[in-house]
Structures are given as C-alpha cells and as structure tokens.
Amino acid sequence: MKILVPVKRVVDYNIKPRVKADGSGVDTTGVKMSMNPFDEIAVEEAVRLREKGAASEVVVVSVGVQKAQDTLRTAMAMGADRAILVLSEESPEPLAVAKVLRKLVEKEEPGLVILGKQAIDDDMNATGQMLAGLLGWGQGTFASKVEIADGHARVSREIDGGTEEVSLTLPAIITADLRLNEPRYASLPNIMKAKKKPLETIEAAELGVDMKPRLSVVSVAEPSERKAGIKVGSVGELVEKLRNEAKVI
Amino acid sequence: MTALVLLDHEEGQIRKAALSAVTAAAQLGDVHVLVAGDASIAQAAAAVPGVAKVLHAADARYAHELAEPLAALIVSLAGQYDHIVAAAGATGKNVLPRAAALLDVQPIPDVIRIVDAETFVRPIYAGNALATVKSSDAKKVLTVRNAAFDAAASTGGNAPIEAVDAVDAPAVSKFETVQLSDSERPDLETARVVVSGGRGMQSEEKFHTLDPLADALGAAIGASRAAVDSGFVPNEYQVGQTGKIVAPELYMAFGISGAIQHLAGMKDSRVIVAINKDPEAPIFQVADYGMEADLFEVVPQLVEELKK
Ligand SMILES: Cc1cc2nc3c(=O)[nH]c(=O)nc-3n(C[C@H](O)[C@H](O)[C@H](O)COP(=O)(O)OP(=O)(O)OC[C@H]3O[C@@H](n4cnc5c(N)ncnc54)[C@H](O)[C@@H]3O)c2cc1C
Ligand SMILES: Nc1ncnc2c1ncn2[C@@H]1O[C@H](COP(=O)(O)O)[C@@H](O)[C@H]1O
Numbered sequence: 376m377k378i379l380v381p382v383k384r385v386v387d388y389n390i391k392p393r394v395k396a397d398g399s400g401v402d403t404t405g406v407k408m409s410m411n412p413f414d415e416i417a418v419e420e421a422v423r424l425r426e427k428g429a430a431s432e433v434v435v436v437s438v439g440v441q442k443a444q445d446t447l448r449t450a451m452a453m454g455a456d457r458a459i460l461v462l463s464e465e466s467p468e469p470l471a472v473a474k475v476l477r478k479l480v481e482k483e484e485p486g487l488v489i490l491g492k493q494a495i496d497d498d499m500n501a502t503g504q505m506l507a508g509l510l511g512w513g514q515g516t517f518a519s520k521v522e523i524a525d526g527h528a529r530v531s532r533e534i535d536g537g538t539e540e541v542s543l544t545l546p547a548i549i550t551a552d553l554r555l556n557e558p559r560y561a562s563l564p565n566i567m568k569a570k571k572k573p574l575e576t577i578e579a580a581e582l583g584v585d586m587k588p589r590l591s592v593v594s595v596a597e598p599s600e601r602k603a604g605i606k607v608g609s610v611g612e613l614v615e616k617l618r619n620e621a622k623v624i
Numbered sequence: 625m626t627a628l629v630l631l632d633h634e635e636g637q638i639r640k641a642a643l644s645a646v647t648a649a650a651q652l653g654d655v656h657v658l659v660a661g662d663a664s665i666a667q668a669a670a671a672v673p674g675v676a677k678v679l680h681a682a683d684a685r686y687a688h689e690l691a692e693p694l695a696a697l698i699v700s701l702a703g704q705y706d707h708i709v710a711a712a713g714a715t716g717k718n719v720l721p722r723a724a725a726l727l728d729v730q731p732i733p734d735v736i737r738i739v740d741a742e743t744f745v746r747p748i749y750a751g752n753a754l755a756t757v758k759s760s761d762a763k764k765v766l767t768v769r770n771a772a773f774d775a776a777a778s779t780g781g782n783a784p785i786e787a788v789d790a791v792d793a794p795a796v797s798k799f800e801t802v803q804l805s806d807s808e809r810p811d812l813e814t815a816r817v818v819v820s821g822g823r824g825m826q827s828e829e830k831f832h833t834l835d836p837l838a839d840a841l842g843a844a845i846g847a848s849r850a851a852v853d854s855g856f857v858p859n860e861y862q863v864g865q866t867g868k869i870v871a872p873e874l875y876m877a878f879g880i881s882g883a884i885q886h887l888a889g890m891k892d893s894r895v896i897v898a899i900n901k902d903p904e905a906p907i908f909q910v911a912d913y914g915m916e917a918d919l920f921e922v923v924p925q926l927v928e929e930l931k932k
Contacts, residue, residue, distance in 0.1 A: 386749070388885070391752060391884060392749040392752045392753060394752075394753050401748070401749055401752075401753050468730050469721070469730065469731070470724070470725065470728075470729070470730040473725055492866070493866065495749070495750065495865070496748065496749055497748055498733070498734065498747065498748055498749070498750065498865070499721075499731075499733055500717050500721070500733060501717075501721035501724070501731050501733060502721075504691065504717075504718060504719075504720075504721035504722040504725070505721050505722065505724065505725035505731075506725070507691070507692075507722055507725075508695060508721070508722035508723070508724075508725035508726045509725050509726075511794045511796070512794075512796060513692055513794075513796035513797035514691055514692070514718070514722065514797070515797075516691070516717070516718050517714065517718075519859065529800065532714075533714070533859045533860070534714040534715075534802075534860070535634065535639070535641075535713045535714045535715075535813070535860060535868075536634050536635075536802075536804040536805065536860055537802065537803045537804040537805050537858065537859075537860050538802070538803045538858075538859065538860075539688075539799070539800075539801070539802040539803075540799075540800040540801045540802070541690070541797050541798060541799055541800055542797070542798045542800050543796060543797050543798075544795075544796045544797070547796065552866070553849065553853070553866060554852070554853065554859060588730070589729070589730035589759060589760050589761050590730055590732065590757040590758065590759055590760075591757065591758050591760065592755055592756070592757055593743060593756040593757065593758050594755075594756045595748075595753050595754070595755050595756075596753065596754050596756075597752075597753065597754075598747070598751060598752070598753070598754050598891075601891055601896075601909075601910040603908060603909045603910070603911065603914070604896075604911055604912035604913055604914065605912075605913060605914070606908070606913075606914045606915065606916065607913055607914070607915050608915075610915075610922055610925040610926055610929050611929060613897070613913055613915055613926070614926065614929040614930065614932075616913055617874070617895070617897070617913070621874075621895045621912065621913075623817070623873050623874040623894070623895050624817075624841065624874065624930070
C-alpha cells in the first residue's frame with residue numbers, strides 16, 4: 376500500500392506573525408518558514424506504517440511556490456520516499472488543494488492519505504475532509520491513534536467531549552492531531568540522502584484544476600491587544616481585586 | 625434568506641455551542657435546524673426561540689453524526705438554503721467541509737463576526753490576525769465560534785418538526801466506541817469561570833490541587849497542551865489554537881507559560897489571572913492580575929480566602 380502525505384510550507388510556529396501595514400495580509404518576507412507541525416506528525420505516521428510493513432511507499436506532495444521544495448526535502452529526510460511539487464500561488468484555498476490532491480490520488484492510487492488536521496497559517500482545518508468528500512472515501516479526522524488491519528483503518532479521534540473510535544474501509548483519509556506521535560528529527564546523513572530522492576514538479580494548470588480562490592480578502596487586521604494589568608502581592612489582595620474591582624466572583 | 629444550522633449534540637443534549645450557532649444564523653435570516661439523532665433532541669430543538677423549523681433525521685445511520693452520511697444528507701437538503709452553519713466544534717469541523725466540497729464551496733471556518741450575508745471575520749495565524757473575507761460562492765458554508773455569539777435560549781420556542789428521509793451515501797465508515805469524560809463540572813467551552821493548569825502542575829495527581837478551587841468557583845477545568853501531553857488530564861481539557869476556544873468572565877492560569885498557541889484559546893476572556901513563579905512568563909503580558917508565586921502555595925490559600 377502506498378501512502379500519500381500532503382505537506383504545507385507555513386510560517387514557523389515559533390514566529391509571531393505581523394500584519395502588513397496596508398492590511399492586505401500577513402508579512403511573510405524574510406520570515407522563517409517550516410513544515411506545518413501537523414504535517415510533520417502526518418509524515419511520521421506514514422513512515423512508521425511503512426517501517427512496520429503496513430505500507431510500501433510514502434509519497435509527499437506540496438501545493439505551492441517553488442520554495443516548498445525545502446519542505447518536501449525535509450519530509451524525505453524524515454523518511455518519505457519521493458515527492459511531488461504542484462506549482463501554484465502561495466497558500467491556495469483548501470477547495471483548490473483538495474481538487475489537486477484528488478487528481479494526484481487518481482494517478483498514484485494510494486491506500487491511505489494522511490494530512491495534518493490544520494495548517495497553522497490559515498487555520499482552516501478543512502482540506503482532508505474536502506478531499507474525502509470529493510473521493511467518496513471515509514475520513515478519520517483529528518486522529519490520535521491509527522491501526523491498519525484487514526483492509527480497514529481503526530482511528531481514535533479527539534472530539535469535544537473525549538475520544539471516539541471509528542473504523543474506515545480503505546482507501547481512506549486520515550488527518551493527524553498533535554498526540555498521534557512525536558515526529559523524529561531528520562539526521563544529517565538522512566538530510567544528505569534526501570537530496571538524492573526523486574522530486575517531480577508539475578504545474579497546477581497541467582492538472583486541469585481551477586485554482587481561483589472563492590474567498591477574497593477584504594482586509595487583515597491586528598486583533599485588539601490586551602494590556603498587561605497589575606501584579607498582586609498576596610492571595611488576599613487578589614481575591615479583593617476579583618471581588619471589588621473586576622467583580623467576577 | 626434562510627440558513628440551515630446543523631445542531632450537534634452529545635449524550636442526548638444539544639451542545640451549548642450549537643445554540644450560539646443559532647444566534648449567529650439568525651443574523652443571516654430565518655433559521656432552520658437539522659437534528660440527526662433522537663426524537664427527544666428534535667423536540668428540544670423545537671423549543672429554541674428563533675428556530676422556524678426543525679428537520680429531524682431519525683435514521684440510525686445518523687445517530688453518531690458520522691461525517692460521510694451526514695454530509696450527504698446536508699447536501700441533499702442544501703438546495704433551499706443560502707447559508708449552512710454549525711458550531712466550530714469537532715462535529716461541525718468534521719462534517720461541514722465535506723459537505724462544502726460536495727457543493728463545490730470553499731467553507732469559512734471559525735467565524736467570529738458576520739459583516740453581511742457574504743462577508744465574515746475569522747481569526748488566522750492562531751488569532752494573531754483577523755481576516756475579513758468575502759465569499760463568491762452561491763452558498764456559504766460556515767462554522768462559528770461559540771465564544772463570539774451568545775447562546776440562544778433553550779425554552780420558549782415552538783417550531784414544527786419535519787421528518788427527513790435518509791439519503792444514500794458511501795458506507796465507508798463505522799462508529800465503534802466513544803469515551804466521554806463524565807464531569808459534574810460546567811462545560812469548558814461555555815463556563816463562566818475556567819481554572820486551567822499547565823506543565824507547572826507537575827503530575828496527574830497534583831493536577832487535582834485545582835479541584836477544590838474549581839468547586840469553590842463553580843468553574844470548568846482546562847489545561848495547556850503540555851499538561852495534556854504529559855498525561856495529567858485528557859485531551860478534551862486542552863485550551864488553545866488546536867484545543868477549545870474559551871472566553872469566560874474569569875480565566876485563571878496556573879503554571880502555564882503563555883505560548884501563543886495557548887493564548888489563542890483564551891485571550892478573549894474578560895478577566896485573566898495568571899499565577900506563575902517565573903516573572904518573565906509571557907502569560908503576564910495578557911493577565912489583568914498576575915501573581916509571581918508557587919501555585920501549590922497559592923491554590924489552598926485561594927480556596928480558604930474564597931470561603932470568607
Ligand atoms: C501546532 C501547535 C499547536 C499547539 N496548540 C496548543 C494548544 O492548543 N494549546 C496549548 O496550550 N498549547 C499548544 N501548543 C503548545 C505550546 O506551544 C506550548 O508548548 C504549551 O502551551 C506550553 O504549555 P505550558 O505553558 O503548560 O508549559 P511550559 O511552557 O513548560 O510552562 C510551564 C510554566 O509553569 C510555571 N511553573 C512551573 N512550576 C510552577 C509552580 N510550582 N508554580 C507556579 N508556576 C510554575 C513555569 O514558570 C512555566 O512558565 C501547540 C504547539 C504547536 C506547535
Ligand atoms: N498547499 C498545500 N499543500 C500541501 N498540503 C496542504 C496544503 N494546504 C493544506 N494542506 C494539507 O491539508 C492539511 C489541512 O490544511 P487546512 O485545511 O488548510 O487547515 C494540512 O495540514 C496539509 O496536510
């Protein structure tokens with residue numbers, strides 16, 4: 376079984392993003408970019424399944440600008456076997472990404488697609504579910520545990536009130552939550568090896584997918600900043616303030 | 625214009641966050657709600673003021689709100705609706721994007737403000753920026769944050785209930801089991817007071833230090849990701865970018881450093897209190913009342929002081 380893992384290049388999670396002065400978006404020039412943290416977890420899960428013998432090949436794919444090559448190389452340094460870069464504008468919408476991925480799924484015929492649950496730039500949490508819909512496949516979103524056996528995936532999902540388990544007929548879609556695993560660091564020898572692994576580049580237009588966004592950005596603004604309040608010296612003072620000043624207790 | 629709200633439920637009750645989705649949808653036009661589950665839930669939905677009609681899907685395949693059948697059902701009903709809305713919780717986020725893809729629509733998740741029928745405000749980058757987006761799709765599919773909209777009342781309404789038939793969908797998923805934390809405490813997402821612990825709580829056992837305080841305040845208990853990952857509390861306690869988004873009257877953070885991913889889930893609280901022994905902890909930058917101290921000394925004193 377082949378596993379496809381879509382990975383997105385995003386602003387590193389340690390960076391506090393800054394809104395552009397003209398309100399047109401978030402400034403990404405000169406900002407450190409990394410693989411979306413959830414996608415590292417997705418890659419790790421796929422590589423572990425291959426190491427356990429449940430999968431034979433891990434193919435990573437990114438839809439974005441040329442620079443997304445770096446993200447794909449990182450994924451290959453973690454153990455993915457080969458990569459596909461679909462060239463498009465930076466940060467296409469989930470609907471467009473899902474349509475691109477559907478085309479690649481039709482071509483590659485994977486038994487499983489593992490995505491991140493959410494990209495930490497647009498915070499959409501949508502692409503995996505949309506791809507599952509387009510393909511008519513089952514979906515195990517927000518996964519904290521995955522077991523593959525007898526043509527099925529048994530997935531533990533983090534839901535509002537606790538944890539739910541579902542069983543999916545393969546092929547299926549899984550989206551990785553934070554507690555699915557702890558991704559490995561790529562070792563230096565593996566980073567070197569990854570440079571020689573195959574990376575194929577395709578234009579989104581060649582796939583015949585309409586990439587035009589459906590949402591237009593009217594403006595992007597900073598949220599109103601909270602100001603630091605005061606420091607209190609004792610528990611008595613704290614309770615007094617909460618009672619008489621803030622009036623919350 | 626009419627909006628269809630997917631009213632999600634848990635343990636036979638409408639989720640409170642779903643009632644906020646009703647309030648949001650009412651800003652867009654008439655509100656019909658879809659209940660996939662027991663008749664008692666449909667009846668509860670009919671009593672929500674502002675609901676004009678309840679669509680009740682009683683077929684067993686919908687009982688667990690699995691995305692595959694439910695998205696297909698929503699698509700079959702979508703024709704007469706301009707907006708399809710759900711609370712931005714685990715169910716809405718699982719089901720609505722799938723339905724949107726089948727409708728060839730780009731969904732709009734986590735809406736915090738409705739500007740007009742096609743323009744919405746939503747946080748991006750863990751709430752570090754607010755994007756106003758305008759949709760060119762014929763139908764709008766959105767999830768809304770409950771912290772941004774008051775919950776609709778649960779009594780006073782009297783809407784008609786209409787049964788909807790099951791529709792065909794690929795039978796590719798099966799519900800197996802669910803484990804819900806049985807807590808007597810208020811629901812984390814909608815509680816008036818939240819008491820949260822972080823890695824500073826040290827262990828599962830010591831996390832219970834917060835219990836008497838939560839009891840005294842009638843508070844829900846939350847946690848940082850570090851506390852969840854360390855196994856102190858279950859995943860559903862997590863507050864933050866990838867956990868629950870809360871905006872209580874009072875949020876108290878004990879032994880939480882204040883990483884941006886955590887702040888994303890609580891910085892809209894009305895009053896924030898932070899107890900941390902590190903004077904440099906970033907949580908102090910958003911706290912109305914900060915105290916540099918050992919939480920294990922502070923918490924018992926707080927409980928005592930509150931009794932006075
Ligand atoms: C993609 C992604 C998503 C994430 N999503 C979330 C999310 O949804 N929610 C979330 O919370 N995090 C999230 N995180 C993790 C986040 O970056 C932080 O690692 C996490 O919030 C840290 O938790 P913490 O503050 O409990 O731990 P730490 O940062 O380790 O802080 C512990 C604090 O406790 C204090 N302390 C220790 N002992 C005591 C004591 N006895 N008394 C008083 N103070 C004490 C310390 O001074 C310190 O400030 C995410 C990270 C990533 C990469
Ligand atoms: N441009 C992209 N290229 C590759 N994968 C993507 C892209 N956008 C989203 N994804 C995948 O979809 C997941 C969810 O993204 P989103 O729906 O944007 O929050 C991510 O974690 C990735 O696995």
